Amino acid sequence: MALQISPSILNSDFANLESELARIADADWAHVDVMDNHFVPNLTLGLPVVEALAKISPVPIDTHLMIEDPDRWAPGYAEAGAASVTFHAEAAAAPVRLARELRRLGARAGLALKPATPVEPFLDLLPELDMLLVMTVEPGFGGQTFLDVTLPKIRRARRAIRDSGLDVWLQVDGGVTTETIERAADAGADVFVAGSAVYGAPDAAAQIALLRERAAA
Numbered sequence: 001m002a003l004q005i006s007p008s009i010l011n012s013d014f015a016n017l018e019s020e021l022a023r024i025a026d027a028d029w030a031h032v033d034v035m036d037n038h039f040v041p042n043l044t045l046g047l048p049v050v051e052a053l054a055k056i057s058p059v060p061i062d063t064h065l066m067i068e069d070p071d072r073w074a075p076g077y078a079e080a081g082a083a084s085v086t087f088h089a090e091a092a093a094a095p096v097r098l099a100r101e102l103r104r105l106g107a108r109a110g111l112a113l114k115p116a117t118p119v120e121p122f123l124d125l126l127p128e129l130d131m132l133l134v135m136t137v138e139p140g141f142g143g144q145t146f147l148d149v150t151l152p153k154i155r156r157a158r159r160a161i162r163d164s165g166l167d168v169w170l171q172v173d174g175g176v177t178t179e180t181i182e183r184a185a186d187a188g189a190d191v192f193v194a195g196s197a198v199y200g201a202p203d204a205a206a207q208i209a210l211l212r213e214r215a216a217a
């Protein structure tokens with residue numbers, strides 16, 4: 001699978017989301033961070049906003065649910081038009097049932113791991129998943145520094161995916177810049193979320209192109 005870039009709109013201008021999405025039309029996805037102020041100490045947006053964005057986005061919506069009780073809420077994001085729905089392993093009561101439900105609704109199912117959550121207990125779930133997200137910062141805020149301590153986990157996840165023969169994507173999220181993306185790609189990530197690196201750049205399209213180039217280097 002080719003390397004993919006999923007800019008996070010978290011640090012974009014929330015008063016102008018339509019034009020902010022237009023800035024990333026060259027990307028593969030638009031990463032939308034849903035936070036509930038319980039799973040993480042921050043609050044962003046929810047179902048009605050995702051539903052509205054899915055209708056006008058030039059690229060498919062990649063939702064990252066940093067919420068409690070995803071078993072109850074995540075299917076709604078698939079129904080709202082999100083093409084990919086990622087929920088946290090630490091929050092899901094029945095991840096297999098939930099992943100199956102998301103796929104049944106036509107979405108790609110993703111499982112996210114916080115930096116201190118080991119990947120090994122979840123490797124048997126790979127056949128149920130379309131994507132594994134290894135968080136490279138503690139979730140909750142944009143603009144944090146990439147945590148190099150997560151690199152061995154990315155490597156182990158890549159090895160397990162390769163051994164399984166499954167087409168599961170490996171996403172990294174947090175602190176991804178034109179510099180850190182090389183380390184993440186080298187460790188085996190193939191889908192890169194970048195928030196401040198893209199929205200903080202004067203020319204988002206040029207920055208996306210540069211991120212792609214560095215990831216492939």
Ligand code: DX5
Nearest residue numbers: 008139140142143175195196
């Ligand atoms: C953090 C979010 C990220 C965030 C990334 O909890 O999940 O998607 O927007 O922002 P940067 O790229 O600035 O670290």
Ligand code: ZN
Nearest residue numbers: 008033064173
């Ligand atoms: Zn995210």
